[in-house]
Amino acid sequence: MTWITPGVCRHGPRLAREEVVWTPASRARRGPRRGDEQALRRAVDGALRAFLIDRQSVLCEISGGLDSAIVANSLRAVGRPADAALNFYRGQAEADERVYAQAAADLAGTPLRCVERQLLGLSVERLMSGAAAFRPNFEILDTDFDDLALEAIAQIGADITFTGHGGDVVFYQLSAADLAGDLLRGAPCEGNRLTRLAEVARRTRRSVWSLVAQAVRGRPSRAVAELMTVPKILAPPRSEGDWHPWVNDLKGIAPAKAAQIRGLALTQGLFAHTRRGAAARLCHPLLSQPVVEACLETSTPILSQGEGERSFARRVFRDRLPEMIFARRSKGDITVFLGRTLAKNVPMLRDFLLDGRLVEQGVLKRQDLEAVLSPEVLIFRNAYSEVLTATVLEAFVRYWEGRDAVASDIGAVSGVAAESAA
Template identity: 30%
Template sequence: MLGRYLILIDWNEEALPRRQAFVQERTGLRYCTRIGQGIIWTSAPDLVLPLPDGSGAVIGTLFPRHGPAFPITMEDKPWQEEMRTGAVLPTLRDRYWGGYILHTEREGMMEIARDPGGAMPCYFLQMPTGWAVSSDVDLLVEAGLLKRAIAWDQIPRYLIAKDLPNSATAIEGLHELLPGTSVLLKAGEQEVTRFWSPWDHVREAEQWDSKAAAERLRRTIDHCVASWASTSSAILSTLSGGLDSSIVTAGLSKAGTPFQCVTLVTENRNGDERDYARAMASSVGAPLLEGFYDHGDIDFSRSVARHFPKPIGQIHEVAYHALVMRLARDCGADAVHTGNGGDNIFYNSSSVRPFFDCIHARGIGGEAFATLRNIAKVTETSLPTAAWEALRAIPLMRRPYNWVRNGEAIADDVMADLQAKPLRHPWLDEQLRSRPGKSGQIAFLLRVQNHLEGYLREHGMPMVNPLMSQPVVEAALAIPTWKMLEGGRDRAIARRAYHDRLPPLVRDRRRKGSPSGFAMEVIERNHHEVRERLLDGELMRRKLLNGAAIEAALARGPAMGLSYVRLLTLLDMEAWIARWNGAGA
């Protein structure tokens, strides 16, 4: 379910009635609930689940961790009893999951908590006599609570680390509540605490059983897929034919909600995965839609991240989302489900880090040697080469995991200044030096956090990522990293979990397709406009970019290598800036 909400708490009682009328007129949010000194507006009446004692509410979609795969309602008696007898936030964390925020009030303060899975967005800002909290930044603008003002001091951070979540957004005065955290909002101050951490779910492997672990993972994924499916009447499942999207499709086949699959195709052979998608769709008896990327959907003035308060997109993704929306409307879907996040939680990496996790747990012996051999198979290299890479990595493994900065095309003085500033996140601050593989897996998990909100939100379409559900993430974190490589296959436990439910063509696939050919064509076909937008853009005017580096990348044309990814990111950022300056779409 796509939920929009706006919460206001104002300690000036006389101001609330005026704000209430103004907000309803400007935003179109029809459903209003009063709790203490706060008012909650939502886009649907069943988005608010009041706490039994009247102290607050859960806003969004909440599922039981155990039991039927359906959302909790006010009539659910076990829910009411648990909320009355236990501490609310720990009970939600341990007994429930979903896409929600928790809103409570006590002693003139408001506390907001965001679910660990991050499926429900949460932004907040301070008002003269209170606070505003919302699911999306446009609601805050529409309600007259937020001005369009870019926080230019934050833009360099997005240039070098756009995928590292941060509570500071790129809009002045606006903060994001990160997944698994809560914030206590008082008069004039805020206090953020963490109530969930991935490190709490990292397990030792003393009595490891791969078969049992695979079975637990399969049951967990199936339950989460079915739970999300229960909120829709017709689903469009994006299906590349890769492992992750195929697992979601396999789960949907058991969920009972009608669904169709869609695969997106490029003219470049590397982006044509129809053989795999057809095999998977056929195996579950689902209709398969096939759509081709269209260069006509590319609009360099329209950022794919335009509804986010942070520039995190790449301009070619506009075509992906435009095509998905056309097909979703054509088939009558009310939600789009994806396999996003699978590579992250299952740690689909070519790193030697799992080898060091294995040594810590098992010592130098047969299992460590087997892990090294599996790494060689996954990376399609020789065992001596893998051993040499592990040897070279020893100094790095003794240091904490550091987020890699992307300095490509950044002005030298800007990059020098950024190098002196640490890139931090609480999950990395808590890392265990003895678990470099788990540090890498958790860093992978961080990379998807900024993209969970859903790029289809502005179209009114829920974009559901079932593999990023809290129970699935926790189950994946409990799997030792070197066990993810069993048999020389990446994501080995996930493959084992669905071995009998995937066609051999998909299950045994070793290479993955990519729309990179289409993405490169976007630059090649629009070379002059790309050059003009980047070299005459706002980022250059503010002396944040290295113009010579951009010129050099463009001059290499088809031989530019991965520089095309950087150019697409910068193009989207320019469109995002224009939008938030009031000049763009």
């Protein structure tokens, strides 16, 4: 099996020849430019029109945030509003965005179905059934999502589902402090550069001098880093290895633009196998190449200027947004939902991880896992991403090691059969 990285061409005998034909950094080096509002609108609208070719019935996920609202109302702008929209909410107030989702759906002229999510029930069977992927698939953690989405797909006979995923990276809702580095390196901005720098300081609750020092050193001071960084509970030693090729190609790229490219590398995990994606094409238009390129070439201080985030996209699509979403500066939070989900699944997680392959091979320490895997710790300490990552990796390793064992058994049986035939 050979994994072909996006932007790479493999050819020749046994695909031994490799040519890099596209990377985010190569596109970013064409900029940074001042924002072209019409170019971004054309990129989004053009991508949507292309994805809609020969599609009969359209479903759109509307979370209540900025990005999904842009997609839903851009579908209306190109003359093909979604036939139905789907919103998931949780029982906690901070994870219930129905009022925003309804405002976006009303403006788009799309009927909205809201579904309450229950705490996830994890099982070894479900994890392993979805682990057959060429790289770890985080979609296997939420099989309930597939079940509920498949119901909505079947209800309208949808053959494509649109999401707003990727907008936080493409439109830049990332490290605000890195924007200071881009400003000091001369990246284009609107208005006075010192004013823009002061806005970043207010947004990050830091002094201008602290941001300047970080830009000069290339990293925050130890005191600032300790305040900003959540200490890892499960922290395996980082060893040298192969990084994503997009991350290896950041020479000469300014700090905030480099953060955007690292984010784009991470978003590749969205292009994973799902049952809902098998039933109807799962489409993330904000991660389509024309949209990504338009934002890579745009200076990050312009993409995220002022004291708000994604301000450029917010302005470009102002006429396609309900007022409450345009003015909104916060977003939903499912932290409590994840904490309760993991606490509910502690027995399964302990059985799956404590004696798993990651512990056996020394990737994780058993005592660290034991300290984390209790309801009390999981509810009050945010180790959710670490535990979920460990769970996905454990399933991935077990699946492929099992495949190797099956292949060896088949080979042995074939050998015996050949000897018997001889």
